[in-house]
Amino acid sequence: MNKPTVVVCDHIHESGLEILKNTSDINYVYAADIDKTALLDVIKDAQVCITRSSTDIDEKFLNAATNLKAVVRAGVGVDNVDIDGCSKRGVIAMNVPTANTIAATELTMTHLLSCMRKMPYAHSQLKDQRVWKREDWYGQELYGKKIGVIGFGNIGHRVALRCKGFEMDVVTYDPYISSTKATDLGVTYTTNFDDILDCDIITIHTPKNHETIDMIGEKEIAKMKDGVILINCARGGLYNEEALFNNLKSKKIAMAGIDVFNKEPAINHPLLDLDNVTVTAHLGANTVESQFKIATQAANNAIKSARGIGYPHALNLPIDETKIPSFVKPYLELTQKMAFLIAQMDKSEIKSIKIEAEGEISNYLDSLETFAIVGALTQSLGSEKINYVNATFVADEKGIKIESSEQSNNSAFKNQVTVKITTNKGINSTSGTIFEEDVQRIITINDYMMDIEPTGKMILLSNSDVPGVIGNVGTILANEGINISDFRLGRNKNGALAVIIVDDEVQSGTLEKLSNIEAARSVSYAQI
Known part of the structure; x- marks a missing residue:
């Protein structure tokens, strides 16, 4: 291939x-x-x-x-x-x-502090003009000020937390989140946009779409306090730039911190001519x-x-991610990886794929099915022939039975997904869960308890639970020049399953040597 x-x-x-x-x-x-x-x-x-x-x-x-x-x-x-x-x-x-969450958050705080203390202008007067005039630079304190945070996603909520650290009164507007996401952090949640417009400072952290373009214009600014401070380190065009310019010029807006513009590079933008704006060249x-x-x-x-x-x-993807909770997405990817792993353990013809879910994730079985099918069939068909759009059709065409079911939540985990794939050789299964927000873990393989990150090169060795197996494995891999980065062992009354994470590619000859270990029952190699 x-x-x-x-x-x-x-x-x-x-x-x-x-x-x-x-x-x-x-x-x-x-x-x-x-x-x-x-x-x-x-x-x-x-x-x-x-x-x-x-x-x-x-x-x-x-x-x-x-x-x-x-x-x-x-x-x-x-x-x-x-x-x-x-x-x-x-x-x-x-x-x-x-990836840029922290960087954008900290740049927002940089603009916020710069606007409050007029730092760039004070710096320029002393360093460039060599003028010492402290009386020109009376700023404002963040302490006790009310800041409105529009958008409470990855960046918005981190900005809010840092503002709480400055002992500010933080209000957020975001119709797409649960109010508890804000209130659990001590942030006031509002569904009335006028509450944001009534704040001393406003910072925006939304995507750019038909709902948010020109979200702040003349009408909204007219409702704001005189001397309001506006920050935009998100996307250009969320503030109407003409309205922003006019109201900065009239001092209705005392200061603005702007990192993004409607059209970039913005080297001739009218905002650059004003003395009450801090600007950067999209440095988020x-x-x-x-x-x-x-x-x-x-x-x-x-x-x-x-x-x-x-x-x-x-x-x-054919799944509208704006309509599913954020916790679902890592489970979709994990389900696909687990199916892909099983398909590599047994490369014979697939007869059926079954998905079982425990907990709230069971409400999304249809989506889990799609990702499981793609993971299971990619091994045999290649990614050019199977995708999220045609997955169900391809499975039906091949006569593969697809089943899914909600299970009683009897495990120690809030949510759990199990993938079972039946071939003409038998059944293989694996279960997984998500820790924290997006830490993926495989927790069982064929009823053996595990704790594996689903990534990397893996040798899976099923064997009788007798002395000497681990030593034999280590010797064979060392002789083959293959470095072991991790070794996970699951045991039950039927024997043992070793999952050996390696740094190097494993050839068929190496797998054959491992299968010749006296206690070995089966050996397979997978790469996720």
Whole structure:
């Protein structure tokens, strides 16, 4: 089978490039430095591309990329990605929404403090003009001020927490969250937008869409207090820029901290002429730590999609993620990985796939079914023939019976998903759960208790529970030059199952040597 090709269209941190270079089962092409017209020739063979903001994934690009299966936007915003165009062509579009969370949060606080104390102007007067006039720079304290946070997602809620640390009165407006998400943190939750407009300071942290473009305009500003301070480190156009300019000029708005503009680069923007605005050139993600996280996550997401085993943070799946709770998404990906693992343990023809769910996740069995089918059939069909759209149809066409059921929650976990795959050789099953918000764990394989992160290269050795097996395994792998990074052992009355996580590729000859261990019952190799 030909290796899938991943093309990097724009500059990303070297850490991400190293991951791609060192992944043996993909072809990696670096095309960030070539002309965008020449890029159209390069991407014709790509299954996956990684882009930032310099490359438009538009009709011309998609027409050229005839083999494209997935697009990874190395960042949060996808303004340069034609999501509808991708969907029509069966291309999965993904972003990396959380890697710059801390960086954007801290930049928001930087603008907030700069506006309150007019720091850039005080700095410039002393450093550039060499003028010492303390009386020019009477600022305001954050303590006791009321701040309105529009949008209480990954960044908004972290801004709120930091404002609480300054002993501010924090109010948030976000119709898409449960009120307890805010109130549990000591933040006031409101459904009345006028409560936000009544605040001393307002900061916005929403995506850019038809609901949020020009969310703050002349009408909203007219309701605000005289001397209000506005912050926007989210997306350009959330504040109507003409209204923002007019009201900054009249001093209705005392100060504004702006990192993002409607059209960028904004080197000639009228806001730059005002003396009551702090501006930066879209620096929300510009920290060393953030760029490292963005690049590594984008690279790993590209590898997963190239292998067809997962599409983290996909934006155009046939499941409307805006209508499912955030806790569901990690379970969908985990279910696909578990099915993919089982399919590698037994590569014979699949007769049936069964999904069992315990807890609240059982309300989403239809979605779990889709992801389980994709995971189970990717091993045999390849990612080019099975996807979330055609999964059920392909399973039906192959005569594979699909079942799902809600189970009584008798486990120690709040939610649990079990995947059982029947072939003409027998039944294999695995169960998993999510710890915290998105920490995936496999907790059983064929009734053996485990605690495994579903990622990496794995040898699965079923054996009689007798002395010497672990030593024999270690000796064989050492002789083969294969390094063991982790070793997990499950035991029950029937024997033992070892899951050996290794750093190196495992060849069939090595598996044959392991199967010749006297106590061995079965040996398989999986890569997730």
